[in-house]
Amino acid sequence: RVEHARMHAKHRGHEAMHAEMVLILIATLVVAQLLLVQWKQRHPRSYNLVTLFQMWVVPLYFTIKLNWWRFLVIWVLFSAVTAFVTFRATRKPLVQTTPRLVYKWFLLIYKISYATGIVGYMAVMFTLFGLNLLFRIKPEDAMDFGISLLFYGLYYGVLERDFAEMCADYMASTIG
Numbered sequence: 001r002v003e004h005a006r007m008h009a010k011h012r013g014h015e016a017m018h019a020e021m022v023l024i025l026i027a028t029l030v031v032a033q034l035l036l037v038q039w040k041q042r043h044p045r046s047y048n049l050v051t052l053f054q055m056w057v058v059p060l061y062f063t064i065k066l067n068w069w070r071f072l073v074i075w076v077l078f079s080a081v082t083a084f085v086t087f088r089a090t091r092k093p094l095v096q097t098t099p100r101l102v103y104k105w106f107l108l109i110y111k112i113s114y115a116t117g118i119v120g121y122m123a124v125m126f127t128l129f130g131l132n133l134l135f136r137i138k139p140e141d142a143m144d145f146g147i148s149l150l151f152y153g154l155y156y157g158v159l160e161r162d163f164a165e166m167c168a169d170y171m172a173s174t175i176g
Contacts, residue, residue, distance in 0.1 A: 052162045059155070071152075078156060081105065082163055089167035094174045102171065106164040109156060117153025120146045 040047045056079070063072045085105045088098045123146030126132060132142035 048162065048166070052159075052166065055159060055162070074152070074156075078109070078159075082109075082160075086163060086167055090170045092174055094171060099171055102164070102167050106160055106167070109160040110164075113153045113157035113160060115153075116149050117157065120149025120151075120153055122146075123149060 036047075059071070060075065062068070063075060082105070085102055088095065089102050091098075123142060125146075127139055127142040127146055132139060
């Protein structure tokens with residue numbers, strides 16, 4: 001009991017400090033959000049390029065750090081082909097077959113990411129309704145599978161959309 005009282009005396013005022021830290025965190029988040037919105041409104045091109053680059057490269061760090069080899073392999077394949085397509089789309093003069101290549105590649109990625117997201121969503125819903133038990137699949141495994149597919153579909157779908165928009169802008173400015 002005496003040690004408990006000493007501990008309270010030693011840590012007196014920590015609650016106020018924690019509340020202050022939370023308020024600082026909230027204020028920082030609000031200010032950062034306002035700055036991001038202003039940046040997007042005033043300089044949309046640089047905002048889109050920076051956010052696209054971050055969304056493309058930042059997951060690479062976590063993939064390597066956490067040893068997610070499946071994601072790393074898919075990311076490298078996607079990045080290699082997308083880099084080639086983007087390279088072709090940004091060359092001047094524009095080769096006659098490039099618009100078709102760009103369109104076909106990004107349409108393929110769109111269809112794959114859309115289907116992957118739908119299958120992931122269905123896996124999550126089937127798990128929530130308990131249909132995974134009919135196939136003797138543990139709920140944790142079924143939910144992990146569904147959420148992984150949802151993530152892959154959303155991540156590559158958004159990344160593909162941004163790259164396609166950037167390539168289309170470059171090609172439109174090249175063509176005239």
